[in-house]
């Protein structure tokens with residue numbers, strides 16, 4: 151489990167790589183974004199070794215929990231890159247301990263991403279858990295006068311791969327206390343509209359339903375990352391899905407980070423089209439496989455975009471000729 155990571159959105163402001171920290175490993179699949187989970191592939195490949203004795207089964211790594219307290223140089227840390235911290239097999243006392251380390255290791259900035267939005271919201275709004283986190287943080291050396299909740303050095307995010315999961319996960323995120331909230335739209339599997347009615351409203355009570363679009367106090371997530379899928383079974387992402395998120399971020403003042411296009415590109419590669427490998431993709435996500443492609447003359451009318459499998463490196467990170475690497479303005 152390499153601690154130094156090349157994940158683009160975990161790098162530090164000076165461009166140096168950040169770290170991963172895995173006090174838990176293992177998980178189970180919960181939504182479409184999990185289908186080709188890289189963590190499962192790696193953990194199962196090394197099942198039975200020292201690194202992953204139990205493969206992708208959920209496993210507490212007690213020897214790792216205090217690692218960030220030993221790292222002297224301030225860095226960005228991606229928490230649980232090989233698991234999901236709010237998985238129901240992870241005991242809440244253990245989750246409290248991990249939060250206590252983040253509270254005590256104030257020099258670092260932690261990025262925590264989950265697909266278990268409901269458990270995240272309920273635990274982090276529970277005064278008894280917050281108390282537990284505080285007490286454990288003081289026990290790990292945090293001066294009492296430096297305790298703050300929400301943790302100022304924690305960026306909390308949810309995965310949003312389709313509109314369905316945007317509708318389900320964004321609202322709980324906005325109802326959870328966090329210094330920075332972000333969305334990870336990767337792997338992006340369909341068009342996503344960020345309906346601002348799903349965002350947290352400090353003025354109106356959500357118990358009665360959504361806040362209306364006229365509310366002057368609407369706020370949005372601070373940061374959005376998107377990207378296409380990589381790996382052997384990677385699904386293609388329509389470039390219009392990225393364009394739409396980029397434009398919505400601009401309209402709503404959300405920092406936008408385009409991580410990668412994935413294995414596929416809509417730019418004709420040097421190798422030229424290959425009817426055995428290439429596909430056509432409709433904006434709604436419908437994939438026309440080789441052998442089922444309609445004639446090229448129909449593609450424009452049917453808004454089909456040709457997608458070429460060129461590999462992650464060749465597909466690159468540019469969207470309409472430039473990269474998008476914004477980070478949220480609030481930093482620890």
Ligand code: SF4
Pocket residue numbers: 177178179180181183184187188189190231232233234265
């Ligand atoms: S939640 Fe994350 S770690 Fe867990 S199976 Fe899904 S993609 Fe993998």
